[in-house]
Amino acid sequence: MAWQDQATAVSSIGLRLAAYVFLRWIPTPVCPPIIYTLFALYIPSFIATLLGQSQYDVIADEIDVKVRNTEANGQPQSYAAAVASNPDDDEEGDSTALQENIEVDETIVLEKKSPNLWKTLLTGLPSPSSRFLSIATFLINLGLVLAATDLIYRAKVQYPSHDLSFARIGYVSDSEAKLLVREPNHANLPIYVSLRSIDSETGEPDSGWRSFGPITNLSNDTDFTSTISIPLPRTPGRAKYQYMTSNNHGGFITSAPKTGYTNEPDGKFTFLTSSCIIPRFPYNPFKHPLSIPGFKHLAKVIPTLDPQFMLFLGDFIYIDVPKRFGYDVEDYRRGYRQVYSSPDYPAVAQNLSWIHVIDDHEITNDFDLNTEDQESSIYQTAIEPWNDYQGAANPPVARKSSIYSKGRTDATYFEFTQGPATFFMMDTRRYRDLNGGLAANDTGKSMLGNEQLHDLLAFLAKPVPRGVRWKFVISSVPFTKNWKVNNLDTWAGFLNERQKILEAMWDVGLKGGVGVVVLSGDRHEFASTAFPPPLGGKWPISATVHEFSTSPLSQFYLPIPSYRQTDDDDVLVKYIADGNSKFGSATIESPEASEQSVLKFRLFVDGEEEWNSILLSPPMLKGRGRSKDALWDRIAQLNTTMSTQADLGAKALAAKDYTSAITYYTNALKTANSPLWFTNRSIAYHRAGQYDLALQDAEAGVLAARQRARRELITAAQMRRAIALYSLGRLGDSRMVLTWVRKLNEKEKSLGVWQLKVSNEYDKLPEDAEGRKVSVTEVPDEAKLPEVGKAVVAEEKGKAAVTQAPQTSIPAQTAQTPKEKIRHEWYQSSNKVTITIFAKGIPKEQAEVAISEDSVEVNFPIGANSSYNYSLDNLYERISPSESTFSITPNKLEITLHKTSGTKWPALESATRVPAPVKDNSKDISLPVSTTAAEKAPAYPTSSKHGPKNWDALASSALAAESTGDNKVAGGDDDDEGDPLHGFFKKLYKDADPDTKRAMMKSYTESNGTALSTNWADVKKKPVETNPPEGVEAKSWGK
Incomplete structure (x- = not known):
């Protein structure tokens, strides 16, 4: 291969690899210079190769050489003359001059070269025989260069968004809502905000508009932004309001629950968390230059979660990715305007509060330039736009540790309490020492600075209001030291300060009742990490701190794992690297009858739930320090792994490994009576041929689902109950349960098939067969639902100084x-x-x-x-x-x-x-x-x-009472207090023979309470039809 061919191929392949990395993997500013340089080399080498190529291949090359002698007169000597002549005859006048002639003929056979499609398109080399392929491969490289240029420059040139007008919801408490407004058109001033309350059930307004404001002056000093605070009426729970600005922006605001309370009526408090966004990545030439794919994933999930706010953990803009265009205030402002101008932004923010912390890419990559003169640093240039667009609508600044009733006046870290949780939002950039200046464990090295550190420690040490069960510490960078790439930029570079904070967090757990969780971002990966206190120390295992590090919301991810556990200080719980969009939801439930609060964290990757975990707040157990551990250690370990065990159970069930599935679900059920886990273990038992255990789990699933009032879970568990009864030969019972399934959901998958199957087998049985009998009740015996954690408490009671057992997820x-x-x-x-x-x-x-x-x-x-x-x-x-x-x-x-x-x-x-x-x-x-x-x-x-009355329950209770000799019907009236008709039915049922009782139960149940027969011979042959009273029409429940 000629040198120009080599140069063409190398530059082309290198260009394509760099473009792929830049457009689909990581939009690093390192790639554009490489792409443009390689393309500059590719053009002349491509031309030289194209012009120097032949269109033909040599198939054969023959050379024919002929030698001929001629006389001097130019006539060739004849053969006869040559033979007759005497070579010795040299007489003068008789000699003739001869000449020798050589003729060379070359014959070359050529064949036109065939086009090599893949070689041309993959290497970028021109095709000698196809101008079309040559042009195509050149255009591929040209297209990649143009795509990189489009990603870098198009948004800046075409969408500076100077005319952006918008309003967004900032921090919302139970008494106040902050609204940030941008309006560059002075003709729309002054700006008023109107508010009216909305009925939470009907969605209709139930009050008139109230007006707030006005905003009279907007200038370039703040990039035409301003924040207005709207007072909200205090209500016991969340309240919904509609807002409308005079410059035609609107949406809905949901007030926060009062401190110590969760949301009504579901008793849950949910918020979202993530970090890191950049428009149009991975690159798609057909998308809007300001489109943000992660916002689309988030918008699909928000309605199902009903979150209170989005806690965004930094890198809302990337000032230096894919290219830094300057260091002026306008460069930063343009970044914020472009995100807020995204066509995907309204769907995730029009009705949702967003609050923010700052991180490095909102300043410069890996920012650690803490100097005495902040006014002259790059930080001051970056913080002004951040305050205008983010900080101004944030929660209150953190309070001073020395005078806790007062807040810091110039702080960029924040503190607030909502519902069952309190939050401290750290600034990990402004006050940090140089990442590589001192050793990671140097006592003089700080990420937070002296004042912020003391404020954080005061936050952790202060008592919480009643009902607050969780303290969240918000860090823009990971708290764990397990990330090995550029780990000096994380808390791994500030280990001495981290240890002080960890000990203060463990002290919270030592007191009991309140759990501590760290939320972080930055790494473009997800990891859940546990920080257990050291063995032999004063802290119990229940004081373990957990971190959920989640990012990016819409950015690149590293396909090469960078998280690795190296010791027992930072314990890996879950690590997920893949996914361009990751965000988490944290849901807190605080049952009033339980001293423990439940925190469920759900991870969504590219819009789908990928993983979840459940934590319990430390219990208020008597005893101190390690005396709590004997019980809590067992429960905490089980609780930490139950979600993972359930995940493994689901995988084993799908793989038809029923023995393993049973084991995994059994482990998971040690800490929570999940109806789904009971139902899935019932499936595993059934497929393993253990029908009695399958029935037992199905009935436990029914009870657990009823406790949660989840109709779809009740339906699924009853369906498994019917199948288990069928396999046990109890066809009458199975048939009855299937009627209850139809009542719950007549469109239940496979219901029709099973009803037909059971009916066919039922009809084949003799009339007096045992399998025809009906003995089930719609609600199984409550004793069939295990008491979660009871075995653990009993086992550990004698081993530790514990006098109060912790509450489980099922309240007392x-x-x-x-x-x-x-x-x-x-x-x-x-x-x-x-x-x-x-x-x-x-x-x-x-x-x-x-x-x-x-x-x-x-x-x-x-x-x-x-x-x-x-x-x-x-x-x-x-x-x-x-x-x-x-x-x-x-x-x-x-x-x-x-x-x-x-x-x-x-x-x-x-x-x-x-x-x-x-x-x-x-x-x-x-x-x-x-x-x-x-x-x-x-x-x-x-x-x-x-x-x-619930006749099904009464009939069941009557049977139970008969067997135990108790003449009272559970839940019914006493004989001297009941009405005559009720007393008549009780006496009739009590004195009846077994066939009459079966007839009464079957006729009343199948007719939906409209018929009561005592003739078993009549009703046993066919179902009893519903026959409502005259003038009314029977309707199915739920329709």
Whole structure:
């Protein structure tokens, strides 16, 4: 290969590799000079190669040489003359002069070269026989150069975003919301912000607009930005508001829960975390130059999580990637404007609070230039735009450690408390010493500076308000030292200061009740790391600190692993490197009946949930230091690994390794009664042929799902229950459970197949076969649900000085409010009436709420021998039962009645009976709604003063009572208090023979409470149809 061919191939291949790295892997500023230099070499070498190439190959080359003698006169001598002549005859005058002639003929056979498609396109060499391929391979390289140029310069040239006008939500508390506004057009001044409250259930406004402001002056000094603080009314829980600015920007603000509380009604507090974004990466020429793919992934998940805020951990802009265009304030401002101008930004921020910390790329890469004269440094140039766009809308600055009631006036680190958590947002850039100046463990080396360090230590040491269970320390760089690439830029370069902070964090765990978590970013990878206290020290294992380091939201990732555990100080929990978009959600649940709080962290990679973990806050156990460990160590270890065990179980189940799946799910279930894990272990047991255990797990799954009020989980567990019963030959029971599955979800996958399969086998059985019998109840026996952690507590009780067992994720029963202290209140809006009964410890499984068009009745037991009844027999106006709801929390029962008109009620009840509206009989007529708190299933009319009964539960209890000799029906009235009809049914059932009891149960259940037969010979042959009373129409529950 000629030198020009070599130069062409080398420059072309090098250019393509550099372009791939730059456009798809990492947009480092190192790549553009390489790309342009190689292209400059490629052009002349390509031309030289193209012009110097032949289009043909030599197939054959023949040379024919001929020698001929001729006479001097030019005539050739004949052969006869030559033979006749006497060579010795040299007489003068007789000699003839001869000449020798040589003729050379060369024959060359050529063949036109065939085009080498792959060689030309892959190497960049021109094709000697195809101008098309030569042009194509050249255009590939030209296209890569243009793509790199497009990524570097197009946004700067075409989208400086000087005319950007926007509004974003900053920090939101329970009493204040900050709104940052940018408006460069002075014609739109002054700017007002209008606010109105929104009904959280209907989404409709329920108040008029209130106006705040105005913003009268916006100038280039702040790049035409300003922040307005909007006061919010204090409410017990989260409240939703709609905002609108006079320059035509709007959205929705959700206030934070009060300190110490979680969100109502789900009892959860959720926020998001991530860091690092850059527009249009990985590069796509068809996307908008300011598009941010990670925002699209985030936008899809936000509605399902309902987060309170996004905690962004730095590198909102990359001032030096892919190229630094300058060091002026305008260069930084342009970076912020371009992100806020992204077409993908409104979907993730229009209705969500964003709060920020600063990191190096918002200043310069690996910034550590802490100097005495900050005013003259690059930091001052960078911090001004950051304050204008980010810091101005942030939470309050951190408080002084010496005078904790006062905040720092010029700090760029922040502190706030929301709901069950309190946060300290560190500035890890402004005050740090040089990364490589001193040794990592030097006592004089600091990342935070003296003041910030003392403020952080004071934050960790101070007592928390009641209900606050977690302290979050926010770091823009990883707290762990396990990242080995450029680790001096992380806390690995500041180990002495890190140790001081860790000891203060462990002190928090030593006191108990509050957990400490570090959230960080920067690495473009994810890692979960645990920091256990040293063995033999004063701190218990329950004081272990955890870190979740999550990034990037939309940037490159390194395909080469860079995280490695080297000792037991920083313990790897999970490491995930791949993914251009990673963000985490942290959800806190603080059950009122439990002293421990649950923190669930979920990792999303490229928009899909990849991993999750659950932590428990340290328990308030008696004893000190290591005396807590005997119990907590076991529970903490189990809890740390349960999610991983469940993941392994799912993988083993998919791989048909049922023995391993059972083992993994068994380990996971030691710390949480997850209905999904019970159901999946039931599948593993069933496929392993252990049908009894499969049934046991399925029934435990039903109970666990009912505790969580998750209808889809109840359905899945009941489906597995039916399948297990079928495999055990209990076809009558299986058939019955499948009817309950259909009632829950008639579209359940494979339901129809199993119903047909079970029915076919059922019909083949003799009429008196054991397999036809029905003995199951819709709600399995509560004893079948294990008590999580009980075995651990029992095992460790004698080994440690522990007098109070830690609470698990299933809260203990709250002590009930005495009957005489129960009170109720009511209030109304234009379309709803809300009735609240304040009573602690209402048993969800036994509470009954009956709602009809003109009445409400509530009944629940108090203790063993009493019950509470609340009834409204004549509501002021008729309501819509189908749209009315109720909920039970540990402290109250709340009923929401949906009005049929917008009339304001002067009282709950009317002195006169409200006439029923006349309806066309061809239309649906609303039946009274009666549901149990556990599942809101249909109940049916009864004359009992305590409201309708769950006949399935009563029948089950009656059977149990009969077998134990107890004549009382569980949950029913005493004989002297029940109504006559109810007493009649009780006596009828009690005195009946087994066939009559089966007939009564089967007819009542299959007819949905509209028929009751005592003739087993009649009802055993076919299902009993629903036969509603005249004038009403039967409707399936849930439709």
